[in-house]
Amino acid sequence: MRVKVVPLSGSAAPGWIQLGSGLARIPYHLDAHRLVLALPRGFLDRCGCTSQQDLHAYPANGRLVIGPLLGIWVRPSALRSWLRGIRTFDREARAAGALPFFFDLDGIDRAAGRITGWTAAGERIRRVTLPLPDVIYNRATFPDLHERAAARAMRRALLEEEFIPFVNVASGFPKWDTYRALRRFPATRGLVPETIRFGDSAALFRFLRRHRLVFLKADGGSHGTEVLRLEAALTGGWSVEGQIGDRRVQTRMATTAQLCSFLPRLVGTKEWVVQRGIRLPRLQGRRWDLRIDVKKDGTGRWAVPLVLVRLGNPASVTTNISRGATPFTLEDFCRRFKDAPGVAGLEEKATRVGHLVAAALEATFGGLGEIGVDMGLDPAGRPWVFEANAKPQYGPRPRSRLVRAIMAYAVRLALRSWVGREEGGTGCLRPLPVQESFPW
Amino acid sequence: MERFAVDMIIPAEDSGDGARLPALLLDRLRLPADKAVALRCGMQRIRTRLRVDRRLPPDKVRIPASLAGRLGLRGGVRMGIWSEGGATLAFGPLIGCMVSRQMLRDMEAGDAVTDFLHMASAAREIGVLLIFFHSGDIHWEQAEVRGRWINPRRGRFSRLEAGRFPLPRVILYPSGLGSGPDPHRLETRARTAGCTILAHRHIRKLEAFDILRRVPAVRRYLPYTAPLTPATLRRAMEAYDDLYLKPDDLSRGRGVHRLTRQGARGWLLTHRGTTGNVDRTLPDPGAVREAVAPLLRARSPYLIQEGLPLATFLGNRFDVRVLVQKNGRGRWTVSGIAARLAPIGSAITSPRSGGLVAPPQQVLGYSFPGRADAVVREVRQAALSIAEAIDAALGPRYELGIDLGVLRDGSVRLIEVNGRPLTVSLQRLRDPFAAERIGRYPVHYAAWLDAGGDRR
Numbered sequence: 060m061r062v063k064v065v066p067l068s069g070s071a072a073p074g075w076i077q078l079g080s081g082l083a084r085i086p087y088h089l090d091a092h093r094l095v096l097a098l099p100r101g102f103l104d105r106c107g108c109t110s111q112q113d114l115h116a117y118p119a120n121g122r123l124v125i126g127p128l129l130g131i132w133v134r135p136s137a138l139r140s141w142l143r144g145i146r147t148f149d150r151e152a153r154a155a156g157a158l159p160f161f162f163d164l165d166g167i168d169r170a171a172g173r174i175t176g177w178t179a180a181g182e183r184i185r186r187v188t189l190p191l192p193d194v195i196y197n198r199a200t201f202p203d204l205h206e207r208a209a210a211r212a213m214r215r216a217l218l219e220e221e222f223i224p225f226v227n228v229a230s231g232f233p234k235w236d237t238y239r240a241l242r243r244f245p246a247t248r249g250l251v252p253e254t255i256r257f258g259d260s261a262a263l264f265r266f267l268r269r270h271r272l273v274f275l276k277a278d279g280g281s282h283g284t285e286v287l288r289l290e291a292a293l294t295g296g297w298s299v300e301g302q303i304g305d306r307r308v309q310t311r312m313a314t315t316a317q318l319c320s321f322l323p324r325l326v327g328t329k330e331w332v333v334q335r336g337i338r339l340p341r342l343q344g345r346r347w348d349l350r351i352d353v354k355k356d357g358t359g360r361w362a363v364p365l366v367l368v369r370l371g372n373p374a375s376v377t378t379n380i381s382r383g384a385t386p387f388t389l390e391d392f393c394r395r396f397k398d399a400p401g402v403a404g405l406e407e408k409a410t411r412v413g414h415l416v417a418a419a420l421e422a423t424f425g426g427l428g429e430i431g432v433d434m435g436l437d438p439a440g441r442p443w444v445f446e447a448n449a450k451p452q453y454g455p456r457p458r459s460r461l462v463r464a465i466m467a468y469a470v471r472l473a474l475r476s477w478v479g480r481e482e483g484g485t486g487c488l489r490p491l492p493v494q495e496s497f498p499w
Numbered sequence: 500m501e502r503f504a505v506d507m508i509i510p511a512e513d514s515g516d517g518a519r520l521p522a523l524l525l526d527r528l529r530l531p532a533d534k535a536v537a538l539r540c541g542m543q544r545i546r547t548r549l550r551v552d553r554r555l556p557p558d559k560v561r562i563p564a565s566l567a568g569r570l571g572l573r574g575g576v577r578m579g580i581w582s583e584g585g586a587t588l589a590f591g592p593l594i595g596c597m598v599s600r601q602m603l604r605d606m607e608a609g610d611a612v613t614d615f616l617h618m619a620s621a622a623r624e625i626g627v628l629l630i631f632f633h634s635g636d637i638h639w640e641q642a643e644v645r646g647r648w649i650n651p652r653r654g655r656f657s658r659l660e661a662g663r664f665p666l667p668r669v670i671l672y673p674s675g676l677g678s679g680p681d682p683h684r685l686e687t688r689a690r691t692a693g694c695t696i697l698a699h700r701h702i703r704k705l706e707a708f709d710i711l712r713r714v715p716a717v718r719r720y721l722p723y724t725a726p727l728t729p730a731t732l733r734r735a736m737e738a739y740d741d742l743y744l745k746p747d748d749l750s751r752g753r754g755v756h757r758l759t760r761q762g763a764r765g766w767l768l769t770h771r772g773t774t775g776n777v778d779r780t781l782p783d784p785g786a787v788r789e790a791v792a793p794l795l796r797a798r799s800p801y802l803i804q805e806g807l808p809l810a811t812f813l814g815n816r817f818d819v820r821v822l823v824q825k826n827g828r829g830r831w832t833v834s835g836i837a838a839r840l841a842p843i844g845s846a847i848t849s850p851r852s853g854g855l856v857a858p859p860q861q862v863l864g865y866s867f868p869g870r871a872d873a874v875v876r877e878v879r880q881a882a883l884s885i886a887e888a889i890d891a892a893l894g895p896r897y898e899l900g901i902d903l904g905v906l907r908d909g910s911v912r913l914i915e916v917n918g919r920p921l922t923v924s925l926q927r928l929r930d931p932f933a934a935e936r937i938g939r940y941p942v943h944y945a946a947w948l949d950a951g952g953d954r955r
Contacts, residue, residue: 219613222931243855245814245843360864418865419813422840422857425929479932 060094061156062116064108067097075121078106078158079128080172080221081190089116089123096125106158107178107187113156115470117477127473129157129466130174130192130223132199138163138177138184147462148196149179155357155466157473160189163199164210169221191217194473196428196465197227200281200450207231224472226355226428226465232420232447233278234332240423241444247419250412250444257331260319267297267315272336274376274445275301275322277329281448283377287325288336289318301376337443339371339378339435340401346371348378348435349389349405351413352451355428357467363413364461366406368392378435401436408442409434416444426472428465502579502950503527504626505560509567509574517548518588519561525551528582536586538562540570540628541593541949542642542694543665549588571628571664573648579626581950591628592949594942595644595667597696599678600633603647607659614673617938619649627946630664634680639692642666669945671897672698695948697897697941702918703748705802707889711913714888720881720903720913727794727801736766736784741806744791746799756794757806757846758787807904807912809846812862816841818848818914819859819905821882822925824898824936827943829952831886833879834898834940835925835933838862856928867909874909881911889916897941 071086076098088097096116103110106128117124129152138145138161145161152159161184162176172191177184195217201207210230217223232240238254241247255266257275267273267289277285287301287308297312303325312318339346352365365388372383380386387395389409393402416432431451434444503524518538525532532551537544545566552561560580562572571593572578583589596618598606606615615631622629630646637644646664670689672682682698689696708724711717725731727744735742740760746753756770765782768790781787794801809816817840826832839848840855840862848854859878864871882901890896900920904912925933 218929218931219934220616222935224931228929243815243840243843244812247813248843359860414865415813418861421861422812422855426858476931476935479935 060091060116061113062089062094062096064103064110064112064114065095065097066100066103066110071097074123076102077119077122077124078126079190079192082122087123089118105187106189107160107180107185108158109153112153112158114158115156115474117474119477124477127157127193127470127477128189129159129469129473130176130189130195131159131161132195132197133161133163134199134201135163135165137198145184146179146182147459148466151459151462152466152469154463155470157194157466157470159466160187160192164206164213167213167217169213169216191221192223193476194469195223195225196469197225197230198450200230202279202281222476224476225426226469226472227449228425229427229449231279231281231449232424232430233330234276234280234334234446235278235330236423237420237447238332238334241416241419243423244419247415247444250415250442252335252337252443252445254332254334257322257326257333260323263322263333264315264319266333266335267291267318270335272338274334274336275326276332276334276446277326278332279330282381283375283379284382285329285331286377287322288376290336302382334445337435337437337445340399340438342370342396342399345373346378347392348433348445349409350380350386350451351409351416351432351434352461353413353417353430353432354461354464355468356464357471359468359471361414361417362464363410364464365458366409366413401440408436412442412444416447420447428468501527502581502626503558504577505558505580507567507572507574507576507578508555508559508561509564509572510561511564516563517550518563518566519550519552519555521555521557521559522551522553523557524560525549528580528588529585530582530588536588538566538570538588538590539583540572540590541595541665541667542692543570544587545569568663569665571630571646571662573628573660573662576628577623577626578628583951589950591626592669592946593628593630593664593667594622594945594949595646595670596629596631597637597670597672597679598631598633600635601678603631603633606631606647606649609659614938615649617934618942621939621942625943625946627942628664629942630667634685637666639666639688642692666692666694667949668693669695669697669948671941671945672696673941695895697895697945697948699898699919700893700896701748702889702893702916704745704915705747705800707916708802708913710892711885711888714884717881717884717888717913720885720911722807722904722912722914723805725803727791727803729788729795731803732788732791733784735803735805736760736787739805743804743806744794744801745804746797747802748799754797754799756791758791759806807914808907810866810905810907810909812838812840812857812866815843816846816848817857817862817866817905819878819903820920820925821878821901821903822898822920822933822937823882823886823901824940825896825944826940827947829944829947831883831890832936832940833882834936835928835930836875836878837925837928837933856925858928858930863905866905870909874905874911877909877911878903878905881913885913885916889918893918897944 071088073084073086076083076085085102114125149159160176160178162174166175173188175188178187201210238251241251255262271291273289275287285303290298292298297318299310301308339348347368347370350367353361353363356362368387369378369384371378375382378384412434413432417430421427431448433446434442532549535546536549537546578591581589630648632644632646644664648660682700686696742758744756759767761767766787768779770777781790817838820837822834823831824834836859838857838859841848842853850856863874867874885901886899900917902914904914
């Protein structure tokens, strides 16, 4: 049942309240008729619950489960630099009837069953310590490999040992895994350009014999910061252009063999993939492609709420917005360039591809809430998927309507696991409450 | 019946005058003070007197060490207690879980199967004392076992303690998870001792179909299935275009042959050889009979089954594995559903053969837009009816794996009943809803049986 939370005035009999994994005996009053739950002001304050906000309440055996407590896993840097986004997440989570808080890896204390994180307090954020949440919305990415491994182990423990459902089990889609996932299914295998792993020079040599335009990308890279474009010149040899970290690369190789011996020196020890390049359509000399935002709606079905067209920066080999590309919404773009080749039927193509890729990646990686799909057209108008992003930016900034659906989906997952825990057992929740009896 | 959670106090010096309970608790239990009653834990029953102890808080019980030792009770442990028939005070329940020697050694080395960790924490939640042992630890004559008791703290072993315990009334024996004695023989031995073994046991495919054919409620889920004989082969080739020939007691796709009609060109017989698929085109039924003859003589009998027009997900075939378990009220319940996707072009969905496990909502949602919920309901209904029918004939069981095919029209067919379900598929699914239940229901069900549920 969905209730409005108000501060308790006067006194009430104490009872057991469960929030996340925590259990406390506090006075409360539930008016099941008017759907109002009164809780002590101190308790509301301690868990960052605002007066008059909606929560869900579930009368379980011997206790009232309230929440869901929704943990939003972010990077602390995001918290500092992205206050507006945090506020949108916070507002929309509360509108979905959840109690949100933000945390990062360092704040998790599994042994004690609690997390120290942050809660929104007006225009600012403040520290808060809360029990393990009912559901986690994973928005954290980890460029550092050690952190990434630690976060993966923690996700696994929270999911498999604490039984906390996740929105976004995967923290990223490495390009090679994405390629393999999409190649698994007849319906998606034709969407991905041929890709190999970088490392075997004989395989690379054969690959470069087959394809005249090739991209070399860091397997776990993002924002187009580790991408080289290799193009066979008409006069023989290869032109190499792109970015590796802060270093801009622009050079020519006289032969394929020379290129094959040059590249390993450039890329270092990281994992890289080599992908056949697709010649993107151009407008005013600038290449364009699409970023398709695929998100779960509140009921858990995939939807495509937003498609951005990225008109590339001529100085960059990629169309990443962070590398100077100009974003348009699909509607704007189609209106402005309606006669350009490839524009007809674009929305239908993007929606279909978005759904296909989401279904294939979720089947492979586990429960997801959102993905960003990079799609481009070849000269024949055929769609190709270059890569997928597990933590797509919400356009230039989070839009309420996009965040709202994800939060509703997170609440749905949490309520489902409440029911999963309660039904058919002897009616006891974890952790074992210090209660008087176990009615059988 | 009400069960109360209490802390056991076992004083070092033994006053020797029966169990001491707070007055409030005795009153709620409706047990007489200062009269002879029985204390029961597992199969152990000891007569003694209950004394009122006014100094005890309402959730503490003092048991003299001599009694506690024979009952297998441990000090400082929170357990359930309840009254049985007004003259017995029961503890726990005490539930046994029999595993292989190797698994026990792994556990002692701190390397446990996740399922057991989940079972241990499920036990702790409801005041159950769960002990692990192997078959050699049971002393049937003394009605005693040498058990290891787990004290889980947030998913990890903090302590693994060995000790003597009474023989539990209910013993879970997940024999699918390792080697051990034949469950059938063990069940007979246990029955004479008055205890119930809830075991996994292999179910042959034809055995399951024979049982289910006699149950009207599940007949519609059964594809044509018969022992392979010259006569059934002939009839099946007249009636169907796509047939599977499978060994009756093997699984994981080994030894499976597929026979498909190729229009005027006759039949195509395919099987997976050591180096890939082997195809043979056979012009007429006589050639088919000849090619199939070795299967008729095989050591393991073969069955013949119609090929099912399975629905596909993004172009790949899939089936669903449903784990059904008895819950804390003795009813069959769906604990988890995993969709298993075959690789491209393959019909084999097992994760060990390259299959992929995915959430059924997603897979069915994609394959049956707008109808997924109805298909999921049909899957659950089929799994539960099949489990009930198998349980009635081959029970008591506490969990079964039911493999179902979903056809393109959304209807459901039984592929196989697995009497020794592994939870691998469901673990790969990483669905908290399912994970919550898998380790919990067996413990709840066993506890329910101990406390007087229908034990059959």
